[in-house]
Amino acid sequence: MPADVKLAGLQRDFAAFLLRGDPAVAAALRPDLPAGRLAVYRNTVMGSLAAVLGHAYPTLCRALGEECFTTLACRFAAEAPPRLPMLWSYGAGFADWLDDCSLTEGLPPWVPDLARLDWAMHEALFAADAEPLDLARLAAIPPEQAGSLRLVPHPSLQLVRSGWTIHALWKDGGTVPLPVQEAVLVGRSPVDEDGCSGGGEVRCARLTAADGALACRLLAGATLDEAAGDETAAGADLQSLLALLLQNRLIAGFALDRPPSVTRPAVIRPEGIDP
Incomplete structure (x- = not known):
């Protein structure tokens, strides 16, 4: 041999x-x-x-x-x-x-879902970086075209949907998960040039089941109108979800189904939401 x-x-x-x-x-x-x-x-x-x-x-x-x-x-x-x-x-x-x-x-039956949340945070930590969306570009979109926006998520952005309250278990440790449908949005905050505190930190935010369905459609490439019109997202709060994504700088860009017009721009003022 x-x-x-x-x-x-x-x-x-x-x-x-x-x-x-x-x-x-x-x-x-x-x-x-x-x-x-x-x-x-x-x-x-x-x-x-x-x-x-x-x-x-x-x-x-x-x-x-x-x-x-x-x-x-x-x-x-x-x-x-x-x-x-x-x-x-x-x-x-x-x-x-x-x-x-x-x-x-x-x-416990929630073990695999908790593992998915851990892995989403792990992947977010090592994901590629990208410049966050310039809000001035977003504010220049005419109101009649806002529904045609397709968001480009930050490379670290992930969504974990579960039938258990896994976010509370991640946050509080000893909490016993309940059989309630929810979703957890995971992403890494961009690092600023001045190295501000919190840059590069992986964060997660709990969403309701309806908001999770809405986020799932948006991250899959649906327009704002398509996502908001989905039956599974009934009762979701599109404005709050967009505010959460924008405030945490987890949107890297957007695309429009139709070319922009020259009418007056829309002004989007996200309300502060603590993730």
């Missing part, structure tokens, strides 16, 4: 042992070593991957407890090891995995 083929096989077997810990594989790799000697390497690898997931899912780790979270994280790492040489990107499929994993039987 060529040396490179033999080496590749050895590497595959060693990787398989690190992920699954099969004693038979360990014995085949180094029959001369005492049982358990190779387990040192496996413990290091699995512990490191569990720690990476713990940093990406801090709220879930806190809610479940470190021991329970580590058990789930190690199982996930064994079934879905990293595929890219960038550990900050590892763990994207954890929430979907939690939906299907047999180990989650007996765990």
